[in-house]
Amino acid sequence: MTTQFPVTAGDDGRPAVDPNTPLLEIRDLQISFSTGAGDVHAVRGADLTVYPGQSVAIVGESGSGKSTTAAAIMDLLPGTGRVTGGTITFGGRELVGAPRREKEALRGREIGLVPQDPMSNLNPVWRIGTQVTEALKANGFKGSKADLRQRVADVLREAGLPDAERRARQYPHEFSGGMRQRALIGIGLASRPQLLIADEPTSALDVTVQRQILDHLGDMTRDLGTAVLFITHDLGLAAERAEHLVVMFKGQVVESGPAQQILADPQHPYTQRLVSSAPSLASRRIQTAHVSGQESAELHAHHAGEQPPASNEAVAVRNLTKVFQIRGARPGSSTDFKAVDDVSFTLGRGRTLALVGESGSGKSTAANMVLGLLEPTSGTVEFDGTDVATLNAKQAFAFRRRIQPVFQNPYGSLDPMFSIYRSIEEPLKLHGVGSKKDRENRVRELLDMVSLPQSAMRRFPNELSGGQRQRIAIARALALKPEVVVLDEAVSALDVLVQAQILDLLDTLQTDLGLSYLFITHDLAVVRQIADDVVVMQNGRVVEQATTDEVFDTPREQYTRDLLEAIPGAHLVG
Amino acid sequence: MLWYLGRRLLQVIPVFLGATLLLYAMVFLRPGDPVSALGGERGLPEAVQEQIRAEYNLDQPFIVQYLLFLRGVVTLDFGVDFRGREITEVIASAFPVTIQLALMALAIEAILGIGFGLVAGMRKGGIFDGTALVVSLFFIAVPTFVVGFVMQIVVGVKLGWLPVTAGRDPDFVSLLMPAFVLAAVSFAYVLRLTRTSVAENLSADYVRTARARGLTRTQVTGRHVLRNSLIPVVTFLGADIGALMSGAIITEGIFNINGVGGTLYDAIIRGESVTVVSLTTVLVLVYIAANLLVDLLYAALDPRIRYA
Amino acid sequence: MPENRYENPGGPARPTPRPGQEHFTAPVDEGGLGAVDAVRADDAPTSLWGDAWHAMRRRWLFWVSAAVIVLVILVAAFPGLFTSIDPRVCDLSKALQGPQAGHPFGFDRQGCDIYSRTVYGARSSVVVGVLATVMVVLLGTTIGAVAGYYGKWFDTILSRITDIFFAIPLVLAAIVIMSVTADRTSFLVAFVLALFGWTQIARITRGTVMSVKNNEFVTAARSLGMSRGQILVQHVLPNSSAPIIVYATVALGQFIVAEATLSFLGIGLPPSVVSWGGDISAAQGAIRTDPEILLYPAGGLALTVLGFMMMGDVVRDALDPKARKR
Secondary structure, eight states: OOOOSOOOSSOOOOOOOOTTSOSEEEEEEEEEEEETTEEEEEEEEEEEEEOTTOEEEEEOOTTSSHHHHHHHHTTOOOTTEEEEEEEEEETTEEOTTOOHHHHHHHBTTTEEEEOSOTTTSSOTTSOHHHHHHHHHHHTTOOSOHHHHHHHHHHHHHHTTOSSHHHHHTSOGGGSOHHHHHHHHHHHHHTTOOSEEEEESTTTTSOHHHHHHHHHHHHHHHHHHTOEEEEEESOHHHHHHHOSEEEEEETTEEEEEEEHHHHHHSOOSHHHHHHHHHOTTTOOSOOOSSOOOHHHHHHHHHHHHTSOOOSSSEEEEEEEEEEEEEEOOSSTTOOEEEEEEEEEEEEEETTOEEEEEOOTTSSHHHHHHHHTTSSOOSEEEEEETTEEGGGOOHHHHHHHGGGEEEEOSOTTTSSOTTSOHHHHHHHHHHHTTOSOHHHHHHHHHHHHHHTTOOGGGGGSOGGGSOHHHHHHHHHHHHHTTOOSEEEEESTTTTSOHHHHHHHHHHHHHHHHHHTOEEEEEESOHHHHHHHOSEEEEEETTEEEEEEEHHHHHHSOOSHHHHHHHHHSTTGGGOO | OHHHHHHHHHHHHHHHHHHHHHHHHHHHSSSSOTTTTOSTTTOOOHHHHHHHHHHTTTTSOHHHHHHHHHHHHHTTOOOBOTTSOBHHHHHHHHHHHHHHHHHHHHHHHHHHHHHHHHHHHHTTTSHHHHHHHHHHHHHHHSOHHHHHHHHIIIIIIISOOSOSOOOSSOOHHHHHHHHHHHHHHHHHHHHHHHHHHHHHHHTOHHHHHHHHTTOOHHHIIIIIIIHHHHHHHHHHHHHHHHHHHHHHHHHHHHHTOOSHHHHHHHHHHHTOHHHHHHHHHHHHHHHHHHHHHHHHHHHHHOHHHHTO | OOTTTTSSTTSSOOSSOOTTOSOEEOOOOTTOSOOSSOOOOSSOOOOHHHHHHHHHHTOHHHHHHHHHHHHHHHHHHOGGGTOOSOTTOOOGGGTTOOOBTTBTTOBOTTOOBHHHHHHHHHHHHHHHHHHHHHHHHHHHHHHHHHHHHHOHHHHHHHHHHHHHHHTSOHHHHHHHHHTTOSOOOHHHHHHHHHHHHOHHHHHHHHHHHHHHTTSHHHHHHHHTTOOHHHHIIIIIHHHHHHHHHHHHHHHHHHHHHHHHHHHHTTSSSOTTSOOHHHHHHHHGGGTTTOHHHHHHHHHHHHHHHHHHHHHHHHHHHHHOHHHHHO
């Protein structure tokens, strides 16, 4: 392969690299954070080896110590964190306890960083070009002003930004997330470091963009011979991009070894669980005892104690359109923006319909219209054969009991001022259900249903983990015995294992209660685990609509194929 | 940017109209008659009172009075005060020294506040930070006039470093102590604002990324931490120009300076309603202008605002 | 480039791992992996306020400012507990005499007992400060919450009104009004200060309400069929209260200073009311010869304001969501 990227960053006479001597060696690393309540040991005895030009990935969930380990390599531990033991050897030099200037000299020049969130990692007040210039100058770029400008443009062009000269003069807020991440990759590699640390480099981006960026990063580092240390929560991504994996759990390395071997034959119980739970690696829908639409309809009728439903359609959406007016900078220069454009779909009773799309596809806007939170510009939402728009105030209030949402953010979906009991009781109280005693029994029943101890009801949201809060949100949504639950990215913010648990719970509840789910997500991998039918949306329109199996096995549209292609690790299974 | 500026200018108009109307109402719509209060205990003869009322449009309905006053403001002709002096001239003689005083105070609070605030923010939780916080609270808690008296006693009388009062046509040195006194409270706010802002920016992602790029500590502090921390501080300083000018009323009283504060206070005590309204209107104008300036500064400092 | 370049992860598979990269499995912890997600069962449940209280309790600054505030309120409510001398009974023959038995601070220019006047001066400061703060919180919170929550033209109109009042500096407006008012009571002083002092709290409330109303728990309440008014009162306002409480503590101190400033200028409380500002003003004449007369009322004033300001600092730190996250 021809080298696409010039390796010469400025010949500073670096020693020739021996491919068989480890570039980075971490032995028995210990990291602690001191808090008011004493020391917290974030990393306990981690070992890690990276050879020149090699890709290694640290995989773990939040709180596993993976990012802390990476930060320690660059001496960028946040707050009160410090290395309390072990060694970090880079290119034969010991970094733990090295003087500050020596470590400053190492950063950027020999170890680059691609940070996690492209939105917050570029300084909003400086032009992109200025921030590249800074990196070049700090790492010994010598040359004229014109050379510098040329080199800045080169850096951005290499990172895959067209029209680089103009881009360099723009500010971060004028860039999309993907473009910012490209700029950050360019900056990270600008001085041709031997090691690039990529800390969740694409977790904040849309899946298709994610794939493009990772491909580009892979091409660049391969051509430059840069070693890459990926930090990720996504086992599929790690296995696809790295040859050596290090699995961390609660501050310790539980398993490490060749990627394929770990994927195929995980030894440690934690790794085994991680492999079996990773949605990108799962191939089938969760099937506890999945019932057909007909059976669940009967179940539902029994459960709600109402008359059998007239049709098998819980929700039918017809030609739904929503137009927003975007106010321009000048007066009167507002433009119409079609967030949802002529969308139709039906959610069968007792079934799960996934609405899939990337950010800006209109999926959440559509969900809000189904929930009756947003007025459609045109089109209808029919619930059980009745057009929701024709309901009067009283009927509309009663309608709320039959369709309830669960939102993405487990930190924002519960009122922090309300105890768990009050949160779950609120819908019952508002709709005047039962006596105080009845309501308390119902809250206890609901907590049982979502497998939380009844003692949890005296607690407050800030005392619970993300997964637990999401269980509370589900219990709350189920309090009024709805028929339809809208799950708006309900598992997207959760760690893999917790996500798997919640998906199992949702499936069990569906079977037991005959619920119909409208599942809004950007993540096709999860769709395969939970949905019966899929609607793929792009730019407000429906692109493809079919059963889950059809979409995964024989996708008709190019966009759907792109989405499927973008699932990390998709190529590793099947 | 131009549209942004235009929109802001348009928004200023109702605020100016509302604020002057409010002021005008406060002075002229109060119980009692400003003219009958003139002339001391005995009051002026009825005929003279009538003449004054006609001259100042006080016999007109309130809203007409206000509109006539507004015309005066726009044409920069405030008329004459009850003693026959051109109010425009009164303003012209009072403002220069107050402006000088306010700018000196602004410079003092900016330099000291940002300096100490930066050090305190960089070492949040340290001894310097703790001391700076307590000292700044002290400056906020002690009223300006007490600070003024204490400085007069200590710096002026006991140490004799600076003149105790400024008097007529004060020079730079004699304005130094009043400027410090005037700046005291705002200095404390600038210090605290800078400290919070710096401490917050220190843990920002882009600062960490800048360090990861290989920038030295000094470079990171100057180009990223301080530069970004200054955005709220500079906007505070801009808005403070207006506050300093009206706050000068106390300081000028203590140091016997014949600026806006002194003139305004005299006019209030004498019941010179027209002078009071004219001077406060100019102060409100300065205040509004300062806030407008802040918005523009904000846009200049933070590129995200420019295109909003 | 080969089509199937991701078939072999990260490049060609190596038959034997390199030194340091052999397959390694940690021994399974004796405690096992534990439940993936267990509810803490060990300690008592704590609300946000409980957390804040816990954080405040550990700081000495909290106890110092609490002690000052309690003392000042006690003095203001029951001055008779601290002195038996009437502050209004003065003996000109004792004017400017120094401390003596039963009169620890000595006498002022009118021959009044300074200690007694300092004790009795607390009441007017505290009354004006508390009254003005209560009014400002009620007015500012209402206006800010309506503007921020209902938006649209409510916001446009209320924000403009806020701008208008904001454009007139507090002390300037108070001077203009107070100078022409004959019947100057504590309530009136507080009212005038509140009338021009509510804008800051209205702006803070508006901003907080606007960010709180975007939370998903608000959307969840809407989808339960809760009315907008109910949501505002039950969910949005309680969650907006932290910055309001912090600002109110600071505002209390600022109003006390403002009252003293007006009294100092002779247009605050009338001379018949014992107040720190008035006493400082009276002491001004003897500033070169007897500066200590001035220091007692000024000290009382500074201590009171400092107490409330420090409390504001402590409360802000304890309620700061950013500080709590870590």
